[in-house]
Amino acid sequence: MASAPADVTPAPEVRITLAGSTTVQPLVEALAARYRQLHPNITMDIAAGGSVVGINAVHEGRVDIGMASRPLKADEAQGISAVPIASDVLAIIVHPANPVPALSREQLRQIYLGQITNWREVGGDDRPIVPVVREVSSGTRGAFDSLVLDEAQPTASADVQVTAGEVEARVAGDLAAIGYVGFGNLASDVRVLPIDGALPSPTSVHTRQYPLVRPLLLLLGPLSRPEAHAFVEFAVSQAGQTIVARAGWIPNPAPVAVPTPAN
Template identity: 40%
Template structure:
């Protein structure tokens, strides 16, 4: 009889212990998350997603995140096919993509810059198009000084180039650039060193350089001041959302990662990529 009682007590003790530890993945401790996520899509979003993924993996050692590029269209298609857990898109979802959900993680604003000695305060859309298509060549034609305009343009494949061309409705072959640059800082350096130059860069980059004393000035667009605050609010016209895209019922791990991407914990990474953090995003941006 004592043996039976002892065995029963041991069995009950085991049940109690199992009941306390059977669901570690639901506990709030950062070490409990595990699994793998695959992200595919926009080459603009990918570098930011990669840096965020590294930080997430550091906090959750049992999680692995694979980030692959291929364009926004590929990311959306891969999510629909179930090949990727999360797509990356540097544009809003289209009307025929209502079966998906977009989660905004940042905004990308592109602003026009001139040398800070240039007296021009603002240019109209028509004037900007005329300058970039070689129809206006001197600042005096738009109310400025008698100084030749040096057009600074971006090389193929640059995200800021895509935003600029789309906003102004210009085909790239029609642009007549005097200087072709790659990185934002190359454009900033060129404009800062050439009094008659005009260029366009990510607004976050320009603001940081202006604050550090670089001799450039951001021009307003459509009477809206070019700053990160207006990009974040959606008021600045030459901007676009940077989204993570999922099926309407993402996995718990995907949802947790997306929430991390939208949190203040990664605002420093967003800024380091010269994007604008989203501070009032409610989690869904169709």
């Protein structure tokens, strides 16, 4: 008579906590959705708050993983392993009939600060420029203000839109408009402008020819548990990077090593 199968002890429930960048949060949620399918015993508590919140929370041991959408400063990086999981790329868009062939980053900066106000100043038609921006809480707005404006405030005459789709629709419907969207939000009814001689693409990002790029990072500290390290390993794995690409981000150009847990 066959013996009864031995009881299988289920894996213990584990709750992984994350906090930080609002830009990284939706990508981590997409990665976490798949990770939970593979590991049903894992729950993920993903909060936002901004990159500084994530950095401080890892330093203080209040979360397992921090999320940041900029390089860490020297004092912030002490004791933290910053693991890149993707690149965030901003595309500059205009109406398809706008004849301006390209802009430099400095010209773009002056347009959004209100110092260049007519397209003829940058080789276009005699037409006032309508800069279009995202609303202030947008992660894309934060990236643009950091990469292009050096944290300065855009001109008060800028046209504010809430979503990437609204920015794209506004630019597609106005020859005078210029806007910015994430690399994953490009549509056929607008034209992407080269910046400093390069168009956004995985190749121009990886070769550092395209300037409007920032890293998306997961942060591990000395108190981060092995389960947190395992999730970060999944994020940089082939399966994780496939999710990154499908979500509209630029994957890592090469394999990334994840540090060994300290505990």
